[in-house]
Amino acid sequence: MTTGGRIRPSIGSPGVRRENTADSRPDPGVDPGVDVWVATLPVGHADGLPREAAKGGHVRIKGSLYPIVASVSASHSIVEIGAERRVETGDEATFFDWVEGSRPEDLGAACRTSVYDLTMHLNPLLPRRVV
Numbered sequence: 001m002t003t004g005g006r007i008r009p010s011i012g013s014p015g016v017r018r019e020n021t022a023d024s025r026p027d028p029g030v031d032p033g034v035d036v037w038v039a040t041l042p043v044g045h046a047d048g049l050p051r052e053a054a055k056g057g058h059v060r061i062k063g064s065l066y067p068i069v070a071s072v073s074a075s076h077s078i079v080e081i082g083a084e085r086r087v088e089t090g091d092e093a094t095f096f097d098w099v100e101g102s103r104p105e106d107l108g109a110a111c112r113t114s115v116y117d118l119t120m121h122l123n124p125l126l127p128r129r130v131v
Helices: 051-055 104-111 115-120
Strands: 002-006 035-041 058-061 064-069 077-082 092-096
Touching (some): 051 064, 051 104, 058 077, 058 104, 092 104, 104 115
Antiparallel strands (some): 002 092, 035 077, 058 064, 064 077
C-alpha cells in the first residue's frame, strides 16, 4: 500500500533560502545559504503525519526522495526539492511504499515512533493504493 498526495497548484517556490541551522540537514547537492525550491504537500499531522517528520522524514516524488523540512502543520508539509526545479504541480508524492527510504519503518525511525503508531493514526480519507 502506498499513501500520499499530490503537489498543490502554486506550490513550488523559488527564492526560499536554506539557512544553516541546527535543524537543517545538508543536501549534498545544495550549499547552506543558497536559494532552493520547495513543494507544499496537502498532508499534515491531522492526516497522521507526525510533526517529528520534519526531523528526518522523506517523501518520494518521481522516484527520488526529498526531505520534509520546516514544521508539519495540521494540513500541510513542506518538502525541500533542491536548487533545481525537479517536480511539478500535480506530481504524486508518496509518504509510504515498499522502497527503502520511504517505507513506514524508515519514517518511524526518523520520527522515533513505531510503524503501528504511524499507520494507526493515518486519516482514512488519505488516498491509498494497494500494490
